[in-house]
């Protein structure tokens with residue numbers, strides 16, 4: 001499953017599916033951190049719980065961010081090279097039915 005950049009042969013290639021997960025993860029973490037930082041009476045356990053409770057409302061926003069990342073950064077391509085910034089489709093798997101033959 002090792003993908004390589006078509007331009008610079010770097011293996012630091014981010015796939016569209018993997019990129020979707022990143023803003024989702026960041027968004028969820030951000031929600032949890034903000035929730036935990038909220039002034040709250042109690043001990044560390046309740047702080048953590050309020051942090052986790054803040055994750056749920058942040059989720060739709062994070063999902064929207066994930067869709068925007070795919071739309072703006074990948075522009076319909078499958079892979080993004082993190083080294084040179086090239087966009088390309090996965091070539092390992094053939095996409096049948098695209099060419100008239």
Ligand SMILES: [Zn+2]
Nearest residue numbers: 005008081084
């Ligand atoms: Zn590259």
